[in-house]
Amino acid sequence: MSDSYAIDVRSLNKRFGDKHVVKNVSLQVRRGEIFGFLGPNGSGKTTTIRMMCGLLTPDAGSGTCLGYDILRDSVQIKRRVGYMTQRFSFWEDLTIRENLDFVARMYGLGDRRKRVNGALEDLGLAARANQLAGTLSGGWKQRLALAACLLHDPELLLLDEPTAGVDPAARRDFWEELHLLSARGIAVLVSTHYMDEAERCHKLAYVFDGNLLAQGAAPEVVASQGLSTWQVYGENLVGLSEALKNASGVDQTVLFGTRLHVSGKDGAALERTLAQTAGSAAFRIEKTETGLEDVFIYLMKQASGKTGGAP
Amino acid sequence: MKTSNGFSLSRWWSMVLKEFLQLRRDRLTFGMIIGIPIAQLVLFGFAINNDPRHLATAVISADHSEFTRSFVAAMESSEYFDIVGTLPDEEAGRSALASGNVQFVVNIPAGFTGRLLRGERPALLIEADATDPAATGMALAAAGQLARTVAAKDMTGTLSFLAGGQDPFEVRVHRLYNPEGITRYNIIPGLIGVILCMTMVLMTGLAITRERERGTMENILAMPVSPFEVMTGKLIPYIAIGLIQITIILVAARFLFRVPCAGSIGMVYGAALLFVLANLTVGIAMSSLARNQLQAMQMTLFYFLPNIILSGFMFPFQGMPKWAQAVGNVLPLTYFNRLIRGIFLKDNLFQDLWPNIWPLMVFTLIVMVIALTFYRRTLD
Ligand SMILES: Nc1ncnc2c1ncn2[C@@H]1O[C@H](COP(=O)(O)OP(=O)(O)O)[C@@H](O)[C@H]1O
Numbered sequence A: 001m002s003d004s005y006a007i008d009v010r011s012l013n014k015r016f017g018d019k020h021v022v023k024n025v026s027l028q029v030r031r032g033e034i035f036g037f038l039g040p041n042g043s044g045k046t047t048t049i050r051m052m053c054g055l056l057t058p059d060a061g062s063g064t065c066l067g068y069d070i071l072r073d074s075v076q077i078k079r080r081v082g083y084m085t086q087r088f089s090f091w092e093d094l095t096i097r098e099n100l101d102f103v104a105r106m107y108g109l110g111d112r113r114k115r116v117n118g119a120l121e122d123l124g125l126a127a128r129a130n131q132l133a134g135t136l137s138g139g140w141k142q143r144l145a146l147a148a149c150l151l152h153d154p155e156l157l158l159l160d161e162p163t164a165g166v167d168p169a170a171r172r173d174f175w176e177e178l179h180l181l182s183a184r185g186i187a188v189l190v191s192t193h194y195m196d197e198a199e200r201c202h203k204l205a206y207v208f209d210g211n212l213l214a215q216g217a218a219p220e221v222v223a224s225q226g227l228s229t230w231q232v233y234g235e236n237l238v239g240l241s242e243a244l245k246n247a248s249g250v251d252q253t254v255l256f257g258t259r260l261h262v263s264g265k266d267g268a269a270l271e272r273t274l275a276q277t278a279g280s281a282a283f284r285i286e287k288t289e290t291g292l293e294d295v296f297i298y299l300m301k302q303a304s305g306k307t308g309g310a311p
Numbered sequence B: 001m002k003t004s005n006g007f008s009l010s011r012w013w014s015m016v017l018k019e020f021l022q023l024r025r026d027r028l029t030f031g032m033i034i035g036i037p038i039a040q041l042v043l044f045g046f047a048i049n050n051d052p053r054h055l056a057t058a059v060i061s062a063d064h065s066e067f068t069r070s071f072v073a074a075m076e077s078s079e080y081f082d083i084v085g086t087l088p089d090e091e092a093g094r095s096a097l098a099s100g101n102v103q104f105v106v107n108i109p110a111g112f113t114g115r116l117l118r119g120e121r122p123a124l125l126i127e128a129d130a131t132d133p134a135a136t137g138m139a140l141a142a143a144g145q146l147a148r149t150v151a152a153k154d155m156t157g158t159l160s161f162l163a164g165g166q167d168p169f170e171v172r173v174h175r176l177y178n179p180e181g182i183t184r185y186n187i188i189p190g191l192i193g194v195i196l197c198m199t200m201v202l203m204t205g206l207a208i209t210r211e212r213e214r215g216t217m218e219n220i221l222a223m224p225v226s227p228f229e230v231m232t233g234k235l236i237p238y239i240a241i242g243l244i245q246i247t248i249i250l251v252a253a254r255f256l257f258r259v260p261c262a263g264s265i266g267m268v269y270g271a272a273l274l275f276v277l278a279n280l281t282v283g284i285a286m287s288s289l290a291r292n293q294l295q296a297m298q299m300t301l302f303y304f305l306p307n308i309i310l311s312g313f314m315f316p317f318q319g320m321p322k323w324a325q326a327v328g329n330v331l332p333l334t335y336f337n338r339l340i341r342g343i344f345l346k347d348n349l350f351q352d353l354w355p356n357i358w359p360l361m362v363f364t365l366i367v368m369v370i371a372l373t374f375y376r377r378t379l380d
């Protein structure tokens, strides 16, 4: 039943001039779900999110947000959605309190004073309420933005790279808060670059160059590609990577610092190749779980028709 | 000696090329480079006329004779006067002058010809709207001249005795509204409009582009707020600013420049409020049309130029060629100039002002519709 979906969009398309930026993207996000939206820069994540909340009109496609049509009911959607822009978009020449007051008035919230004070308390910004937003650091700006888009009790949060440029401790706090919100039944769509954040999502979607390449829970996404992966330790992994590139059974090699991940669809062939090429004492080989990152790199390369190389 | 900080032709050239490339891509700036000199040349060269001719003139004639007809014809052929019609009486003449419909009223009293023939040197009255001394000076000088030439030409034969010696009749000029011809009286009220026009359009012109450039527009668009609310909400503070500016100018006009205000201050504020609204909507419309702050500034300049030159502020409106008057007739400053001068110098009543009030309202309405149409509800 589509009503249980917070987001249900089908075949969204968007062009800017002759650049086809979003191609037939379909997404389903359930209420209470944290949905990770992944993909490299310029792959169309921001554009897709903007189409969902009525900031951009899709060239083709249809869908609903919280049961409202994204083409016709954008006002209803805007009332019920909290959208956090990729770039800080509150007023740097207003104080923290003034920004929150502005938002509260925009949504016609009753008890404005109480709500704003509550948000300031939750934020831990009560003491700095009269400080200009422009003087806040990145992490604090992000928390202000989150507080502001939660002020009207949205049923759906659209967060566009909320943790970019935020330090690890603040990121951890942020994700804890997201899980609390999701436990309250709020749906969260969050775009991110960080793999550790991807692992914390209930569901994932991976886009590349405007195409949605995979969608599902992390283990499903990994399983869907049927890759077997070995991990190699040793000296001169770069040389080994080069040597393996076109070998039989090897679909991809990815260097993670001191380890080389070698993956392939045909596990048996891959194992044979590794035994021949890297079977010397200089290397230590072990079978490992295929990770999300391996799969994303694999998907990306499949889509762009390239093989091998570092991430 | 070669140091790394020395002048490098290649580096310098690379900078030059980059600037050219960027300039070529920046259509609006490019357009201004070409457009402004052309616009200025055309406007200053053709539209401006310090010897204005074809000034609207009405005739009140209580004496229809060959001679008076000949005099009116001579006025017309002098090119200074365009006879636009006849009026029944002096009252009608005054109101035509007050509303600015005509610049002159020629009043030929009853029995003029008879007295002329008797050699009594009768007087012919020209009432002039002397609000703008520059507009009327030359024409009035020419009118005095006419008396002599018409006499010399028409009064031949038995009447030739009238032609010699003294002028056979007198042209009495009555300068209304600014009898001493003090330019300041005309310029200072006019400046109110110019100043308001510039600041209002400039400030609101940046209002939306600023939000767009800082990325805060995305936030506004993501909220359930209508374009009308955004636009009018942004205008209100500037209305207050406009009223403060008017007050400053009025105080300066009164105490610094000693320009008396014949009409009511309330009317001045009323007219200024209408004008401020018109310009604020222009600014906000430009703001929604422009892609960035620089474009908004450039558009403001484009708007400002004809307003200054073609509105009758700098040069007499009546003296401009028809096409320039046509352009002037769609500019709010033209109407505001007439309103403010009408109130300041002529003590106009509401019915005199009305012909210049409704165009401002219509203008504001149309521009608001344009602004709302072009307001981008999305980031497309
Ligand atoms: N308003 C726009 N006009 C033209 N191109 C755009 C616009 N917005 C985004 N793009 C282009 O669309 C592509 C996708 O951008 P975006 O959706 O921001 O990707 P992501 O958020 O995944 O980094 C990029 O190539 C970007 O340059």
Ligand SMILES: [Mg+2]
Pocket: A042, A045, A046, A047, A086, A160, A161
């Ligand atoms: Mg983005």
